[in-house]
Each structure stands twice: as structure tokens, then as C-alpha cells.
Amino acid sequence: xxxxxxxxxxxxxxxxxxxxxxxxxxxxxxxxxxxxxxxxxxxxxxxxxxxxxxxxxxxxxxxxxxxxxxxxxxxxxxxxxxxxxxxxxxxxxxxxxxxxxxxxxxxxxxxxxxxxxxxxxxxxxxxxxxxxxxxxxxxxxxxxxxxxxxxxxxxxxxxxxxxxxxxxxxxxxxxxxxxxxxxxxxxxxxxxxxxxxxxxxxxxxxxxxxxxxxxxxxxxxxxxxxxxxxxxxxxxxxxxxxx
Amino acid sequence: xxxxxxxxxxxxxxxxxxxxxxxxxxxxxxxxxxxxxxxxxxxxxxxxxxxxxxxxxxxxxxxxxxxxxxxxxxxxxxxxxxxxxxxxxxxxxxxxxxxxxxxxxxxxxxxxxxxxxxxxxxxxxxxxxxxxxxxx
Numbered sequence: 001x002x003x004x005x006x007x008x009x010x011x012x013x014x015x016x017x018x019x020x021x022x023x024x025x026x027x028x029x030x031x032x033x034x035x036x037x038x039x040x041x042x043x044x045x046x047x048x049x050x051x052x053x054x055x056x057x058x059x060x061x062x063x064x065x066x067x068x069x070x071x072x073x074x075x076x077x078x079x080x081x082x083x084x085x086x087x088x089x090x091x092x093x094x095x096x097x098x099x100x101x102x103x104x105x106x107x108x109x110x111x112x113x114x115x116x117x118x119x120x121x122x123x124x125x126x127x128x129x130x131x132x133x134x135x136x137x138x139x140x141x142x143x144x145x146x147x148x149x150x151x152x153x154x155x156x157x158x159x160x161x162x163x164x165x166x167x168x169x170x171x172x173x174x175x176x177x178x179x180x181x182x183x184x185x186x187x188x189x190x191x192x193x194x195x196x197x198x199x200x201x202x203x204x205x206x207x208x209x210x211x212x213x214x215x216x217x218x219x220x221x222x223x224x225x226x227x228x229x230x231x232x233x234x235x236x237x238x239x240x241x242x243x
Numbered sequence: 244x245x246x247x248x249x250x251x252x253x254x255x256x257x258x259x260x261x262x263x264x265x266x267x268x269x270x271x272x273x274x275x276x277x278x279x280x281x282x283x284x285x286x287x288x289x290x291x292x293x294x295x296x297x298x299x300x301x302x303x304x305x306x307x308x309x310x311x312x313x314x315x316x317x318x319x320x321x322x323x324x325x326x327x328x329x330x331x332x333x334x335x336x337x338x339x340x341x342x343x344x345x346x347x348x349x350x351x352x353x354x355x356x357x358x359x360x361x362x363x364x365x366x367x368x369x370x371x372x373x374x375x376x377x378x379x
Contacts, residue, residue: 059351060350061347061350062343062344063347064339066343074344074348077344078348081348175268175270218278221282222275222278225281226274229264
């Protein structure tokens with residue numbers, strides 16, 4: 001890899017990831033040397049900030065915790081105002097493999113996507129290996145996306161995505177929870193090109209998932225509400241486009 | 244059998260749900276608040292539509308026996324005030340979010356110290372060695 005054909009930023013949202021963030025950044029630098037790297041520290045209360053300062057990486061720090069979706073939106077706004085053509089989002093928990101990025105990025109460039117999702121699941125692999133509650137949630141969102149857009153997206157909550165410049169504006173200006181299922185429905189309904197590309201993930205070694213038992217109830221309700229809103233807005237958007 | 248009150252309850256709830264929906268769409272009300280309000284509205288309309296549920300809630304009647312008309316007015320006022328206050332909280336929260344994001348973006352523009360962005364050898368191992376910040 002000698003350099004990126006378009007200006008691309010890799011953004012890593014991090015919240016309390018002091019044990020993994022250093023390794024994630026080092027691996028990204030080694031595997032994707034032609035790309036700019038930005039870490040969004042989402043108000044971490046552990047030693048994440050200290051770790052980031054020690055590595056010496058571009059960091060934007062939220063003074064308080066705003067949540068995953070807002071951290072991604074900060075990265076999108078940064079990419080937008082600094083003239084990047086694409087943004088890659090990469091999780092800080094060490095589950096994603098930096099070595100997968102190159103293939104994902106090439107698929108994005110060749111496919112002309114506005115949003116390409118690094119997919120842990122696809123039609124062949126199903127949702128095997130996931131806890132039952134999470135499987136149910138993923139199936140629900142996948143079916144809802146198919147219902148609203150006519151196309152199935154299997155991994156609706158992947159943190160590894162390539163976002164094209166065309167999608168910066170809608171993703172940074174609208175209310176979203178985590179820019180997952182609700183964002184996918186909105187973009188697909190508006191006519192943006194969204195796709196999936198198979199990736200492998202490792203088991204989380206440190207830290208905790210953001211999906212707590214209470215979140216398991218709150219999160220689907222909020223996402224379904226926003227999916228409905230996104231679908232209505234997209235219909236109105238298309239109507240305005242036709243006029 | 245649907246009487247006028249039931250129809251009115253459903254029409255009123257539908258109008259309020261549409262209003263809440265509109266507020267969330269415009270980012271004037273957090274989606275979490277919107278979900279709670281919509282669930283409460285639909286549950287209220289559902290209770291009014293079901294005679295069995297109404298019988299249960301009627302057991303609370305002694306609490307409001309004194310002035311049921313006033314109670315309904317107070318309830319409406321409280322509902323509107325709650326939506327108003329939550330919309331104000333959302334507005335403040337959105338402003339705070341914008342400030343925090345803007346500060347983060349400005350901070351990210353500060354150049355990284357020289358030498359820090361050089362490519363380091365790749366370390367595949369994760370886990371304990373990563374936790375200690377070691378590199379090969």
C-alpha cells in the first residue's frame with residue numbers, strides 16, 4: 001500500500017479503552033500508513049487520554065461522554081470540514097482487524113458505495129455465535145431494513161464502516177442513536193448506495209460492551225422510532241427531489 | 244363498542260403522537276423522551292378503549308372524585324408542561340453537544356508532536372502485552 005487514491009480519514013471512537021487503544025492505533029498505522037488517523041476520545045474516565053498522548057495521535061476529546069453516535073458524528077464533521085473524500089470508522093476495543101481494512105477499502109472504491117459496512121454476518125454465516133438476545137435484535141433490525149428498503153442488510157450494528165463524502169451531510173445533521181440500522185434505512189430510502197463486505201472480528205478482550213440489560217430494552221425502541229422517522233423523511237425527500 | 248369518548252381519546256392520542264413524532268424529527272425532542280411519551284399516550288388510549296382496563300383504573304376513582312373535570316385539565320396541563328420542559332432540555336443538550344463537538348474538532352487540528360506519526364512496526368499480539376502498552 002503506497003497511498004490512498006482519495007483523501008481518507010480513519011476515525012476511532014474510544015470510550016474507556018485504555019487497554020486496547022494503543023495497540024489498535026499501532027496496528028492501524030502499520031497496516032494503513034497512507035491514511036490520516038483521528039481518535040475521538042468520548043469523555044473517557046480511565047487512562048485513555050494518557051495513552052493517546054503517549055502514542056502521539058491526532059485526538060479530538062469530548063469533554064463529557066456524548067455516546068457512540070455523537071462521537072462518529074464528530075468524526076464526520078471533522079472529515080467534512082477538512083475536505084476528506086471518505087471516512088473509515090474503526091472500533092477501539094480491538095475486535096476489528098486492521099489487516100481487513102485494505103480489502104474493505106478497495107471494495108468501497110470499486111463499488112462506488114456511499115456506505116460500505118464491514119459485515120460480521122451474511123446470508124451464509126447467519127448470526128451463529130452471538131447471544132440469543134443480540135441475535136433477536138439483529139434479526140429484527142435486518143428484517144425492518146428489508147421491510148422499508150426492499151433489501152436485506154445482515155450486520156446492522158457493525159462499527160467498521162466506510163462512509164463516502166456524499167453521505168457526510170445527512171449523517172452529521174440528522175438525529176441518530178448509533179448510526180446503525182436507522183441510518184442505513186434513511187440512506188437506502190433516499191437512494192444512497194449501501195453495501196456489506198465480509199470481515200472477521202476477534203473476541204473482545206478488555207472493556208465492556210455498551211449494550212447493558214437496560215439498553216437492551218431502550219435501544220431497540222429508540223432505533224425503531226428513528227427508523228420510522230427516517231423512512232417518512234426519506235419519502236418526503238424523494239418527493240421534493242421529483243418536484 | 245366504541246363510544247364518543249373512546250374515539251376522541253384515539254384521535255387525540257394520534258394527534259399528540261404526530262406532534263411528538265414531528266418534534267423528534269426536527270431534533271427538538273430526544274428520541275428517548277419521544278418513545279416514552281408515545282408509549283404513555285398509546286397505553287392511555289388503550290385503557291380508555293378496553294372496558295376491563297377501565298374497570299381497573301376506575302378503582303382509583305376515589306382519588307379524583309372531588310373534581311374529575313379539574314383533574315383532566317390538570318393532567319393535560321402537566322402533559323404539555325412535560326413535553327415543553329423535555330423539549331427545552333433537548334435544546335440545551337443539543338447546544339452542549341455542538342459545543343463539545345466543536346471543541347473536539349478544534350483540539351484535533353492541533354499538530355501532533357514531531358516523530359509521533361512515524362510508522363511503527365506492527366504488533367499482532369493483543370491482550371496483556373497491549374494492556375501494558377508494549378511494542379516489539
